[in-house]
Amino acid sequence: ETGVTQTPRHLVMGMTNKKSLKCEQHLGHNAMYWYKQSAKKPLELMFVYNFKEQTENNSVPSRFSPECPNSSHLFLHLHTLQPEDSALYLCASSLQTSGGADTQYFGPGTRLTVL
Amino acid sequence: GENVEQHPSTLSVQEGDSAVIKCTYSDSASNYFPWYKQELGKGPQLIIDIRSNVGEKKDQRIAVTLNKTAKHFSLHITETQPEDSAVYFCAAERINDMRFGAGTRLTVKP
Numbered sequence: 001e002t003g004v005t006q007t008p009r010h011l012v013m014g015m016t017n018k019k020s021l022k023c024e025q026h027l028g029h030n031a032m033y034w035y036k037q038s039a040k041k042p043l044e045l046m047f048v049y050n051f052k053e054q055t056e057n058n059s060v061p062s063r064f065s066p067e068c069p070n071s072s073h074l075f076l077h078l079h080t081l082q083p084e085d086s087a088l089y090l091c092a093s094s095l096q097t098s099g100g101a102d103t104q105y106f107g108p109g110t111r112l113t114v115l
Numbered sequence: 116g117e118n119v120e121q122h123p124s125t126l127s128v129q130e131g132d133s134a135v136i137k138c139t140y141s142d143s144a145s146n147y148f149p150w151y152k153q154e155l156g157k158g159p160q161l162i163i164d165i166r167s168n169v170g171e172k173k174d175q176r177i178a179v180t181l182n183k184t185a186k187h188f189s190l191h192i193t194e195t196q197p198e199d200s201a202v203y204f205c206a207a208e209r210i211n212d213m214r215f216g217a218g219t220r221l222t223v224k225p
Contacts, residue, residue, distance in 0.1 A: 004158070006158075040217065042119070043159075043204070045212075101145075101146060101208040101213070102147070106160070108157050109158050
């Protein structure tokens with residue numbers, strides 16, 4: 001168990017729905033990440049939060065809206081999604097020391113299907 | 116930005132044989148190279164990693180080698196077992212920016 005949990009594990013939504021994905025880490029880490037995993041494509045980094053501050057937004061459409069209320073929780077709010085947004089959404093966390101890259105630990109993901 | 120190429124995309128080996136997966140990267144500033152294993156229905160799990168000041172690292176049946184000059188690194192699994200069957204991802208990272216390869220689906224036949 002990596003100590004990173006995600007809910008729900010599966011989500012089916014229509015294009016007009018609004019839903020939220022939740023991630024929680026129990027590792028005492030300071031950085032959290034959202035990735036999108038589509039079939040036969042590399043993991044795509046979406047958002048990065050360091051100490052609750054967003055430090056990265058990889059040109060993600062505004063229909064995806066992240067929220068990080070504290071270092072342990074991360075949300076991804078979804079609205080008016082498209083069928084091509086169907087994918088596995090992975091959350092990760094890392095310690096984020098002052099210098100050097102560090103290991104990211106992943107949650108199990110949320111399998112999202114947009115009808 | 117960083118670009119990570121991973122080969123092969125699929126690999127099938129007989130139980131007990133070795134498996135090798137290779138990755139190349141483009142950004143010389145990358146200094147951390149983890150390998151992840153992803154089983155069906157689970158998130159990627161770290162299996163081994165190497166930093167740029169080290170050329171090789173081994174953990175039981177798994178080893179990773181890094182050639183910084185050529186910008187490539189490899190995962191070696193010896194004495195493969197059916198439970199090694201999964202998708203393996205390499206990654207290259209500098210601070211807050213980790214880029215992944217497209218993955219290798221390894222199948223170990225009993």
